[in-house]
Amino acid sequence: NAGVTQTPKFQVLKTGQSMTLQCAQDMNHNSMYWYRQDPGMGLRLIYYSASEGTTDKGEVPNGYNVSRLNKREFSLRLESAAPSQTSVYFCASSRKENTEAFFGQGTRLTVV
Amino acid sequence: KQEVTQIPAALSVPEGENLVLNCSFTDSAIYNLQWFRQDPGKGLTSLLLIQSSQREQTSGRLNASLDKSSGRSTLYIAASQPGDSATYLCAVRNQGGKLIFGQGTELSVKP
Numbered sequence: 045n046a047g048v049t050q051t052p053k054f055q056v057l058k059t060g061q062s063m064t065l066q067c068a069q070d071m072n073h074n075s076m077y078w079y080r081q082d083p084g085m086g087l088r089l090i091y092y093s094a095s096e097g098t099t100d101k102g103e104v105p106n107g108y109n110v111s112r113l114n115k116r117e118f119s120l121r122l123e124s125a126a127p128s129q130t131s132v133y134f135c136a137s138s139r140k141e142n143t144e145a146f147f148g149q150g151t152r153l154t155v156v
Numbered sequence: 157k158q159e160v161t162q163i164p165a166a167l168s169v170p171e172g173e174n175l176v177l178n179c180s181f182t183d184s185a186i187y188n189l190q191w192f193r194q195d196p197g198k199g200l201t202s203l204l205l206i207q208s209s210q211r212e213q214t215s216g217r218l219n220a221s222l223d224k225s226s227g228r229s230t231l232y233i234a235a236s237q238p239g240d241s242a243t244y245l246c247a248v249r250n251q252g253g254k255l256i257f258g259q260g261t262e263l264s265v266k267p
Contacts, residue, residue, distance in 0.1 A: 075253060086245070086259035087200075094253050102254060134199065141253035142187035142207070147200040 046070050048148035050135050056154045057125045065120040065151050067135030075138045076118035077145070078102075078110060080131040087134065093118055094141060125155045158183045158250055162258035169236055170266050177231040177261045179246035184224050187249040191220050191231050194243045194260070203244075204231070236265045 051066045069076065074095045079087040079102075089102030091110040099110050107129060109121045118137075122129060132152050138145040159182045169175050179189070188207045192200040204213045204220040206229070212221040219232040229246060241264050247257045 077255060079257075084259070087247075087257040089254055089256065092254050100252075100254075103256075136200075136255070138255075142249060144202055144205045145190060145247070145249075145255055146202065147192075149199040 048135055048137055048146055050133075050148035050151050052151060053149065054152050056156065057122075058156060059126060061125050062121065062123050063125065064122075065133055065135075065153075066117070067119065067148060068117045069135075069137040069146075070116065071137060071139070071146065072115070073137035073139050073146075074115070075141055075145075076112065077136040078108075078118065078120045079134045079136065080104065080129075081134060081150075082131050090120065090133075125153075127155045129153065130155045158186075158248060158254075158256045160246060160248055160256050160258035162244075162246060162261050164261060165259065166262040166264075168264040168266060171236060171238060173236050173265075175233050175236055175263070177233070177244050177246075177263070179229040179231070179258055181227045181229075181248045181256075183250070184227050185251050186224065187251055187253075189220075189222055189229050190247050190249070190255070191218075191229075192245045192247065194245060196242075200245065233263075236263075238265050238267050241265050 076093045078090040093112040096115045135148045191203040206222040217234040243260045245260045
């Protein structure tokens with residue numbers, strides 16, 4: 045049972061490059077989330093998808109786009125990476141809006 | 157806007173001590189509150205989930221309480237062990253479905 049799987053685990057980008065962070069869950073969950081974690085800032089919500097076909101902005105959506113490709117997959121895209129986007133990114137999912145959330149192991153992104 | 161605060165930011169205790177971690181939130185209109193553990197460089201592990209209609213949940217040496225009207229939750233850890241050393245995060249689920257986190261409490265249990 046893989047749970048929530050994120051790829052890649054580590055990535056180094058140059059300023060201005062683009063990339064997509066992938067997230068997939070195998071628990072048949074409806075809701076999926078993207079967070080970033082920075083020292084002293086806790087986890088901040090970037091985007092949220094309550095169900096397939098829907099997305100909603102979180103606390104820090106600027107500079108990011110998301111795609112809920114299907115029920116399993118929720119990707120996060122950085123169109124033009126900036127050093128301020130250096131962070132650890134976490135994906136999470138839950139069966140419904142009011143049930144337990146499960147997290148992936150994170151993607152450590154460095155933008156130079 | 158929902159804001160979640162955790163106090164203290166860091167805590168160091170000797171092994172065997174009972175301890176309490178605090179979490180407060182500003183908007184009481186929540187679905188639930190969830191406590192997580194995070195080890196350095198790792199993802200988040202769910203510890204306990206308390207629904208808005210519940211007062212407390214227990215799992216082993218952990219007990220979490222929720223007072224929705226006052227916007228507070230506590231995580232009680234009994235007989236702490238060095239293996240309990242980690243960062244503990246609380247998160248509230250708004251009625252819009254978004255999960256909002258506090259900044260965490262970094263716990264160190266000394267042998």
